[in-house]
Amino acid sequence: DAGVIQSPRHEVTEMGQEVTLRCKPISGHDYLFWYRQTMMRGLELLIYFNNNVPIDDSGMPEDRFSAKMPNASFSTLKIQPSEPRDSAVYFCASRRRQGDTGELFFGEGSRLTVL
Amino acid sequence: AQKVTQAQTEISVVEKEDVTLDCVYETRDTTYYLFWYKQPPSGELVFLIRRNSFDEQNEISGRYSWNFQKSTSSFNFTITASQVVDSAVYFCALSEARPGTASKLTFGTGTRLQVTL
Numbered sequence: 001d002a003g004v005i006q007s008p009r010h011e012v013t014e015m016g017q018e019v020t021l022r023c024k025p026i027s028g029h030d031y032l033f034w035y036r037q038t039m040m041r042g043l044e045l046l047i048y049f050n051n052n053v054p055i056d057d058s059g060m061p062e063d064r065f066s067a068k069m070p071n072a073s074f075s076t077l078k079i080q081p082s083e084p085r086d087s088a089v090y091f092c093a094s095r096r097r098q099g100d101t102g103e104l105f106f107g108e109g110s111r112l113t114v115l
Numbered sequence: 116a117q118k119v120t121q122a123q124t125e126i127s128v129v130e131k132e133d134v135t136l137d138c139v140y141e142t143r144d145t146t147y148y149l150f151w152y153k154q155p156p157s158g159e160l161v162f163l164i165r166r167n168s169f170d171e172q173n174e175i176s177g178r179y180s181w182n183f184q185k186s187t188s189s190f191n192f193t194i195t196a197s198q199v200v201d202s203a204v205y206f207c208a209l210s211e212a213r214p215g216t217a218s219k220l221t222f223g224t225g226t227r228l229q230v231t232l
Contacts, residue, residue: 106160108157108159
């Protein structure tokens, strides 16, 4: 089975530009999570979805960040406008419904550099 | 609030040595899950183990073993006879397990393990 697929793997952009990160969760998984990893703050949960509905976006740093999940097989994380402090690795993860093992399956991450 | 502390920022060992990575957690939940993930230099996060709070049995998987002690809120990870391929950052994580929740993971800051020849 294919794992969680993220794109792009690497993105370099200039401050002020819009950035869109994409994620395809594992088929059949009901939950999707977006995490951000930085040296300073480690792994932080940004937002998660259950059955395509955003449940908790309290980790989204500010209004410049938005996330959508239009269907069960696709999610986007958008930053507009981007700033240098947004430079990080962004991970998407998915898992099955509540009552299952609780294990998150992570994608390989999207490394974002904002100049 | 949940919190996971990995006090060891970086550990360096010589191949074949045993090494223990410490993890201490805080939670008000009576039921929860504990995890270990490995992040090799390639960057992906690889699941290693999940442990329920009501199951304090230690677990061994090959060269890996985990010691869960609820009395001290610790979930330590030992690698026996370490190998260069074990070099990675290891994360301990905690999640709630209440019905209806999504079991969000709270991660520790990670321990970087360097195994040299």
